[in-house]
């Protein structure tokens with residue numbers, strides 16, 4: 001899923017400062033799962049903002065609404081009546097959702113309420129970790145199912161740097177060294193020979209480095 | 223300059239002499255005098271001088287420029303190059319530029335992560351890793367081609383170095399990594415500072431058993447300690463360093479004013495031991511911001527005069 005974190009209230013207050021009537025729009029898929037912008041978070045944020053604005057003596061009307069996904073037009077349309085009643089929308093979707101919404105409503109300002117951070121998983125309750133950076137050329141097969149492009153702080157493809165100690169990464173003792181994980185796993189799989197192999201420079205053309213990407217599926221076009 | 227002449231370091235190593243290299247960190251500024259002063263201190267005591275490349279991710283005068291100042295003084299530089307700050311286009315271009323200036327040795331590194339440095343807000347590059355860099359320099363030298371396969375007009379023919387850290391984890395992988403670096407094209411290896419001699423010897427034995435010490439020149443890294451505090455700091459705070467407790471105790475056991483002396487003693491003992499280890503072909507002395515001590519160490523080790 002896409003993982004995000006709600007912006008601090010002070011920043012959100014600044015972002016919505018020019019408006020007197022706003023819609024806080026939640027996203028019921030990834031943002032709900034990572035507790036950044038589902039229905040519950042929309043409600044909590046709306047009350048907090050109302051209270052904060054009242055304290056500041058600022059008049060504001062806040063409407064709450066949540067759709068299944070903000071990255072799909074079909075769902076976005078469901079929010080059209082609510083959007084049209086307001087001066088602006090504070091979107092609690094990931095960056096893609098915010099942009100899809102903006103594309104859908106040409107005359108309404110759409111503002112981000114979360115910081116989109118990464119593609120990741122729920123490691124355990126309350127802890128999310130980044131696992132993939134969408135490089136467009138997945139080689140998890142040779143790395144034992146653990147991605148060094150994303151999880152090694154130096155994107156090393158040919159083994160751990162000299163800073164790996166006790167299974168942790170040199171940048172932070174809280175962060176696992178991806179290469180320690182890869183080696184442990186390849187050992188368990190009986191594939192240590194993979195480690196001896198020279199991995200040539202990565203082709204980054206398929207990544208964001210090659211410019212914004214577009215996927216065309218002609219078989220699905222009408 | 224004779225474009226095809228070997229570097230002095232290469233000559234010494236291939237003759238089977240015990241090589242001595244040291245390190246010179248460029249200044250945080252554009253003052254060439256700093257480099258020249260360090261060069262003066264090292265001249266006559268070492269065969270080549272490693273010039274660091276924005277080490278610990280602190281912005282400094284470029285390695286190429288500092289190498290060129292040393293060259294003008296008649297010293298032979300080893301240009302360190304990290305893949306943290308430049309993509310493959312910039313790396314290859316700088317390798318050619320450096321060679322055109324007369325720089326004939328390179329040490330290929332990935333580099334410390336920028337979060338340690340003076341500008342942790344920076345974007346890192348890591349387009350390729352140190353292994354890929356080694357192979358790139360080797361391909362330029364052996365095939366005369368750049369990474370795209372383009373035939374170069376005057377290919378750089380660098381003597382290629384790589385780093386090894388026998389003290390990092392996972393230990394059993396460290397020799398595999400050494401083998402990979404040799405396959406990729408490393409001619410010489412400079413190791414992380416050696417304090418844990420037992421582990422270093424174990425690593426060397428594994429390297430010998432794999433026949434690796436015959437394929438590459440290994441230079442053992444040493445750094446003289448100045449105090450027990452420094453020993454402890456390196457052990458706890460510097461990524462990939464291993465200073466065993468008995469050594470820390472030994473440093474702590476002498477009065478403060480004798481600590482430097484003790485540190486030097488340890489350093490000399492280490493060098494003496496290194497010279498006895500089969501497959502170790504030299505020593506790399508990293509006396510960070512303490513270049514004036516290098517001459518003393520080399521002399522006291524009986525490694526002067528240099529060839």
Ligand code: SF4
Pocket residue numbers: 131132133134135136137138139140147148149150
């Ligand atoms: S290799 Fe690329 S696509 Fe696969 S997990 Fe890593 S970043 Fe994602």
Ligand code: SF4
Pocket residue numbers: 151152153154155156159160161162163164165168169170171176177178179180
């Ligand atoms: S310690 Fe491990 S994860 Fe961290 S940069 Fe080095 S190899 Fe990558």
